[in-house]
Amino acid sequence: MNIGEVSERAGLPAKTIRYYEDIGLVRPLRSDNGYRAFRDSDIHKLAFLGRARTFGFSIEDCRTLLDLYEDETRESAQVKAVAQEHLAAIDEKIAQLRSMHDTLSHLVDACHGDHRPDCPILKDLAKEP
Amino acid sequence: MNIGEVSERAGLPAKTIRYYEDIGLVRPLRSDNGYRAFRDSDIHKLAFLGRARTFGFSIEDCRTLLDLYEDETRESAQVKAVAQEHLAAIDEKIAQLRSMHDTLSHLVDACHGDHRPDCPILKDLAKEP
DNA sequence: TCTTGAGCTTCCAGCAACTGGAAGCCCTAT
DNA sequence: ATAGGGCTTCCAGTTGCTGGAAGCTCAAGA
Numbered sequence: 001m002n003i004g005e006v007s008e009r010a011g012l013p014a015k016t017i018r019y020y021e022d023i024g025l026v027r028p029l030r031s032d033n034g035y036r037a038f039r040d041s042d043i044h045k046l047a048f049l050g051r052a053r054t055f056g057f058s059i060e061d062c063r064t065l066l067d068l069y070e071d072e073t074r075e076s077a078q079v080k081a082v083a084q085e086h087l088a089a090i091d092e093k094i095a096q097l098r099s100m101h102d103t104l105s106h107l108v109d110a111c112h113g114d115h116r117p118d119c120p121i122l123k124d125l126a127k128e129p
Numbered sequence: 130m131n132i133g134e135v136s137e138r139a140g141l142p143a144k145t146i147r148y149y150e151d152i153g154l155v156r157p158l159r160s161d162n163g164y165r166a167f168r169d170s171d172i173h174k175l176a177f178l179g180r181a182r183t184f185g186f187s188i189e190d191c192r193t194l195l196d197l198y199e200d201e202t203r204e205s206a207q208v209k210a211v212a213q214e215h216l217a218a219i220d221e222k223i224a225q226l227r228s229m230h231d232t233l234s235h236l237v238d239a240c241h242g243d244h245r246p247d248c249p250i251l252k253d254l255a256k257e258p
Numbered sequence: 259t260c261t262t263g264a265g266c267t268t269c270c271a272g273c274a275a276c277t278g279g280a281a282g283c284c285c286t287a288t
Numbered sequence: 289a290t291a292g293g294g295c296t297t298c299c300a301g302t303t304g305c306t307g308g309a310a311g312c313t314c315a316a317g318a
């Protein structure tokens with residue numbers, strides 16, 4: 001199967017699929033004309049990767065997860081560990097963003113947003129801590 | 130004032146300050162020996178930038194905010210607009226992360242995390258949607 | 259005075275994860 | 289024969305720095 005159809009089926013842009021081959025996440029065969037020839041297993045892998053990426057896993061995590069997926073002797077504890085670490089990172093990011101949100105929304109609420117130059121947002125940014 | 134002291138005072142790495150000069154956010158003078166010579170106003174600007182960055186504003190937003198800060202004829206509505214747009218982006222990111230968190234934490238909870246290969250996390254990643 | 263070490267300079271490369279574009283081959287249909 | 293769409297590679301750019309190498313400057317100590 002050519003890259004265009006794979007792109008549709010796996011839900012990934014062709015560019016991304018080529019990139020994933022570049023970094024060794026998939027290894028499609030090649031036809032005589034030089035076109036990539038994807039097997040069902042390649043498409044399956046790509047869909048797996050796409051889904052893992054929507055969970056926010058890094059490419060390296062994706063590589064690990066894919067390896068585990070293909071390893072019959074894996075222990076679910078290994079998978080769980082990767083997922084938990086990622087979950088912790090997500091939590092931290094949410095906390096960061098929430099703190100940004102809270103500070104900033106206070107400032108936005110305090111700003112008149114009119115034609116006058118006076119602005120608590122700028123005042124806060126400029127303040128000496 | 131040399132870059133080292135400015136770095137401490139503004140709370141930004143020297144590398145970052147040089148980078149900010151590169152992209153035109155600050156324009157320190159130069160001493161005869163070629164060293165950057167920062168005025169108080171430069172330090173003030175850098176601290177402003179540092180604080181804006183902790184709020185998660187992009188560099189381009191920071192540039193805009195700095196311009197507004199220095200523009201006596203600004204209207205606070207302009208500042209508020211930038212901040213509100215950023216706030217909306219933050220909200221969106223939080224929503225995304227929360228959705229990731231929710232799905233993933235369910236899967237993590239469902240995973241035994243033992244020595245056996247069976248794993249609902251991998252099962253989910255591999256499923257056909 | 260010479261040397262040593264810290265601090266400064268520039269420039270180049272690399273991170274993550276793609277994305278866009280150019281130049282050019284391949285295949286099918288008219 | 290030619291037009292088009294799909295495929296190929298390679299290079300550059302995105303964001304916001306960060307690390308490192310090579311080399312100049314300055315102040316202090318032997």
